[in-house]
Amino acid sequence: MWTEGYIAVDWGTTNRRAWRVRDGRVEEEFADDLGFTSVPSGGFPAAVEQIRQRLGDLPLLMAGMVGARGGWVPAPYLPCPLDLATLAAGLIEVPESRAFIVPGASFVDGLRADVIRGEETQFFGAVDAGLCPSDGLICHPGTHNKWALMQGGRLVWFRTVMTGEMFSILKAQSLLKAWLDKPAHPGKLFAEGVARGLEGRAVTADLFTVRARVLLGTLAEADVPSFVSGLLIGADVRTGLNGMPEGEVIVMGRGALTQLYAAALTQFGRPNRQVDGEEAFLAGTNAIVERLS
Amino acid sequence: MWTEGYIAVDWGTTNRRAWRVRDGRVEEEFADDLGFTSVPSGGFPAAVEQIRQRLGDLPLLMAGMVGARGGWVPAPYLPCPLDLATLAAGLIEVPESRAFIVPGASFVDGLRADVIRGEETQFFGAVDAGLCPSDGLICHPGTHNKWALMQGGRLVWFRTVMTGEMFSILKAQSLLKAWLDKPAHPGKLFAEGVARGLEGRAVTADLFTVRARVLLGTLAEADVPSFVSGLLIGADVRTGLNGMPEGEVIVMGRGALTQLYAAALTQFGRPNRQVDGEEAFLAGTNAIVERLS
Missing domain, CATH: 3.30.420.300 (2-keto-3-deoxy-galactonokinase, substrate binding domain)
Incomplete structure (x- = not known):
């Protein structure tokens, strides 16, 4: 057939x-x-x-x-x-x-x-x-980011982090929604968000600081998407790497989102390489x- | 006047x-x-x-x-x-x-x-x-939970965690929404959620496990609100207590939500007392x- x-x-x-x-x-x-x-x-x-x-x-x-x-x-x-x-x-x-x-x-x-x-x-x-490689850690960004560990060509472990969905629902109806309608970019404000996301507080705490900083004038409205994306991806990367072996991480997928994850992994000190999904x-x-x- | x-x-x-x-x-x-x-x-x-x-x-x-x-x-x-x-x-x-x-x-x-x-x-x-007391930590649950530190009757520090808003938006449109239309209760599944929330992973990771556990039959749909509430409140309490002085926490507010925070604080080993908001x-x-x- x-x-x-x-x-x-x-x-x-x-x-x-x-x-x-x-x-x-x-x-x-x-x-x-x-x-x-x-x-x-x-x-x-x-x-x-x-x-x-x-x-x-x-x-x-x-x-x-x-x-x-x-x-x-x-x-x-x-x-x-x-x-x-x-x-x-x-x-x-x-x-x-x-x-x-x-x-x-x-x-x-x-x-x-x-x-x-x-x-x-x-x-x-x-x-x-x-x-x-048949052994190593894969990161697969999307609506639901997947971290997967391959050993000898077998899928032995994985973890889903609903980062993309969280960004979408924050954009659709949270107190931050008015500021989230532009795409995120891997620059200074994204890196600032990643750094805070890696610190391990509840992301619901750092998300509120975004509103506070805009109200107090220490964060430009145009920078909100990159900062929030950095926060969520930083927390995601911290969780995904926890307990996993050292070495290169394969970032699988395509487009802007995989580039943001690659930037966050690099910021975290992990070598990484993008593979087309x-x-x-x-x-x-x-x-x-x-x-x- | x-x-x-x-x-x-x-x-x-x-x-x-x-x-x-x-x-x-x-x-x-x-x-x-x-x-x-x-x-x-x-x-x-x-x-x-x-x-x-x-x-x-x-x-x-x-x-x-x-x-x-x-x-x-x-x-x-x-x-x-x-x-x-x-x-x-x-x-x-x-x-x-x-x-x-x-x-x-x-x-x-x-x-x-x-x-x-x-x-x-x-x-x-x-x-x-x-x-x-004029010195001590206050926890004020709501749409935006507030942790506040009083010293000598002055407000010296506070932190907002948007736990209530997060629960609302998950209920309104996330992949968990069909299971979140009942109130949460401070029982076994709430405590399970709190325990996981206190561990400090990205809450976006543990939220996806809820869907997976329901699909695989290890979590009853009726228990989802209590478990998710526990997850979010556990992460909130972990973040709010971080770096704060020991001693009794005042839980200020009213109703079911303050009782859930009081239960989570007790589970975390912190004495607490409720004050009517x-x-x-x-x-x-x-x-x-x-x-x-």
């Missing part, structure tokens, strides 16, 4: 991307903002059909929120430690649809529990294609397809 | 309260949800007039957000350390209105800045009336009026 090519789909919380792949290479693609939270209840079959209308009548290999509760068809969370062969063997076939959903992964340690959907495909793909994702779906053929 | 009695008004972010006071005693009062964020732009004169219609044509002594930027008339922030006599001497008179606004207070230490409006009247009132506020306005007459 897979020899004719396939469509890879990465369904995120706030957007989705799809690629038509033949012989391991992308022929056509699109991205839109029909993420998990924008698909209406019961709307996944139509949203999936739309992908085939745009990219062709091919088998679908989908990862991410399409397999979540409230998605198209539930796919389980496979427990860590997890390897690529187990992930590929756990694909969920949607009946009579030539569509397959990659399982998510779970991590449980006492009272702490965590889940992931979609990024696991990127992690395994990046290791399989040699984009990142799309390239990693397609390496992951190709690696899974190889194991199916 | 003040011998005929006065109306005291505490104008908060999400609600307001007003009392008609004669000879230091309350004759009549009301409270409604016309807080600062609910008054339309330019709506303060009408919102103030409404208070006199309900309680009588008397002088007004107002504290809180009525003096903020976007309020009725701007009242300054007086810097810490601050005493009651300086606060009373700094009243702002609204022209031709027989209305006076209590200034706010500010605290600046390097890059940290903080402001307060309304609670300062409660702090000074509580000390003046002997409801709390309304009683403290009226003690504060009476103390100011005495200094004016």
Whole structure:
């Protein structure tokens, strides 16, 4: 079935991307903002059909929120430690649809529990294609930033920090919202925010100082997005690195957000390197397809 | 002017309260949800007039957000350390209105800045009336929790933590919103949350574990409000107590929220005692009026 090519789909919380792949290479693609939270209840079959209308009548290999509760068809969370062969063997076939959903992964340690959907495909793909080492720490920024530890090519630990979502909801309705409608930049005020975020106070304390500083005239309104972004990312980086091994951190993803995380890691004294998340994702779906053929 | 009695008004972010006071005693009062964020732009004169219609044509002594930027008339922030006599001497008179606004207070230490409006009247009132000692730490829960250090009856330090606002915005639109529509209770799950909040990770990390635990079946949906409340209050208490002197903490306010903070402080091993915030506020306005007459 897979020899004719396939469509890879990465369904995120706030957007989705799809690629038509033949012989391991992308022929056509699109991205839109029909993420998990924008698909209406019961709307996944139509949203999936739309992908085939745009990219062709091919088998679908989908990862991410399409397999979540409230998605198209539930796919389980496979427990860590997890390897690529187990992930590929756990694909969920949607009946009579030539569509397959990659399982998510779970991590449980006492009272702490965590889940992931979609990024696991990127992690395994990046290791399989040699984009990142088979041992080391990955940071994957997004709506929900994921810190992941790979050992011998296996996913052994991860932690989610909802930094992107927190920035969005502060922008939508907090006392800071009027000042957060511009993008953040990795400059002096971002670094100041990171430095405070790394100190480990409740972020709800430092967030209020932003309002106070604007009112008292010691912080310019235009600098608020960079400072707040620095605060949240600094706290995120402090938490993500805690207890993790030394060495280079792989920052996986694309665009402005990965650059902000890279800047914060550098400020924290950690060597880091950016890896393109799309390239990693397609390496992951190709690696899974190889194991199916 | 003040011998005929006065109306005291505490104008908060999400609600307001007003009392008609004669000879230091309350004759009549009301409270409604016309807080600062609910008054339309330019709506303060009408919102103030409404208070006199309900309680009588008397002088007004107002504290809180009525003096903020976007309020009725701007009242300054007086810097810490601050005493009651300086606060009373700094009243702002609204022209031709027989209305006076209590200034706010500010605290600046390097890059940290903080402001307060309304609670300062409660702090000074509580000390003046002997409801709390003139030296010690006060915790004042609310939309914005205030930690305040009194020394010799002066306000020398304070820190705002926007815990209540964070809970509200998570409830309004985060991935946890469906599970946060019930009140929190100080029981086992609240204590679990407090314990995790005290550990000092980014709260954005522990918040995501809530979703993961519900999905994986290790946390009941009904327990989410208490656990999340515990997480946020635990992080708040850890930050508020940091570097502060030992000894009893005064928890000032009223109702369920002060009880949750008292429970968290007890869990942290700190003796604490609750003081009624309304009683403290009226003690504060009476103390100011005495200094004016």
